[in-house]
Amino acid sequence: MEKNLVLTAAIGFQLSQLQLFIKSLRKYYEGKVCFIIGSKDSEIEEELKNYNCDCIKTNIDKRDIQLKRYKIFLDYLSEKKFNKILFCDSRDVYFQSNPFSYPYEGSINFFLEDKKIKDCQFNTEWISKTYGKKVFNELSENIISCGGTILGSHSSIKKFLELMIDETSKHKFKKRLKYIITFRRDKGGRGCDQAHGNYIAHKKLIEDTYFYTNAGGPIATVYHLEKIRFNEKNQLINSLDKPYLVVHQFDKRWENFSKAVNFLKKELNIN
Numbered sequence: 001m002e003k004n005l006v007l008t009a010a011i012g013f014q015l016s017q018l019q020l021f022i023k024s025l026r027k028y029y030e031g032k033v034c035f036i037i038g039s040k041d042s043e044i045e046e047e048l049k050n051y052n053c054d055c056i057k058t059n060i061d062k063r064d065i066q067l068k069r070y071k072i073f074l075d076y077l078s079e080k081k082f083n084k085i086l087f088c089d090s091r092d093v094y095f096q097s098n099p100f101s102y103p104y105e106g107s108i109n110f111f112l113e114d115k116k117i118k119d120c121q122f123n124t125e126w127i128s129k130t131y132g133k134k135v136f137n138e139l140s141e142n143i144i145s146c147g148g149t150i151l152g153s154h155s156s157i158k159k160f161l162e163l164m165i166d167e168t169s170k171h172k173f174k175k176r177l178k179y180i181i182t183f184r185r186d187k188g189g190r191g192c193d194q195a196h197g198n199y200i201a202h203k204k205l206i207e208d209t210y211f212y213t214n215a216g217g218p219i220a221t222v223y224h225l226e227k228i229r230f231n232e233k234n235q236l237i238n239s240l241d242k243p244y245l246v247v248h249q250f251d252k253r254w255e256n257f258s259k260a261v262n263f264l265k266k267e268l269n270i271n
Helices: 019-028 042-050 065-077 121-128 133-139 154-170 177-181 193-202 250-267
Strands: 002-009 032-038 054-058 082-088 093-095 108-116 143-153 209-212 219-221 246-248
Touching: 002 065, 019 093, 019 250, 032 042, 032 065, 042 054, 054 065, 065 082, 065 154, 082 154, 082 246, 093 250, 108 154, 108 219, 121 133, 121 193, 133 193, 143 154, 143 193, 143 219, 143 246, 154 193, 246 250
Parallel strands: 002 032, 002 082, 032 054, 108 209, 219 246
Antiparallel strands: 082 143, 093 246, 108 143
16 A cells, blocks of 8 residues: 555646645655646656656646546546545645644545635535535535545545546536527636535535634635734744644735745745
8 A cells, every 4th residue: 555645636737836836745745646737748747757746647628627637536546545645736735744744533634714605605606506505505504615625545535536526427517598508618617616525525425524624724725714824934823833734725815925935935946
């Protein structure tokens, strides 16, 4: 059994947009990393291989990869076995420590944001237009579970991927009429797999599901983070004064994170 794995997709990105992710990760973690990249991303592939990463190349359009990545990752895992797996975004993520160096409580661990589903217009629309009003009402009082950072055992992440494939197939985003009659994509549906992930998480469809708060947990999604504090090393710290292991969506709070990110880039020799 290989120890741990980081799974992420990077379709439609430039190499410069991935350097913070991979360089900060490799500062703390030497284990397996797997990227989905575009079929023509030779420069990215070459650079990622310098950091000992597996690359899965695909012709899938960048607008479609968000929903299709689950099957690609499931196929990748089919003949492999890992201890723990981090499923995460890439462009807007950086690491402050080894993401696996924490005694996670659940077989699968979801990381909450600081806002209820009903109070976020995006999550409200995604759930309402995939599952309908009845399910939205059932889930609306729950805190948003972030779809960009999920960590669990091999079997639980595999189950999560299987459920995501099933749920996204059965509950498709309902496009607005003007997009239906003109055969265009409805941009409102971009990111709608967040609805399916929240359904799986809050319905606890996977055994031994555990939720971490944004304020006190080991992983931060900072878009709605209420208290942003840094230590003397420019590391984001939680309510326990401990550095978060992973920081997600820092670009959405750039006014708060520019100093810390630029400090880290300098430390990692990123131009």
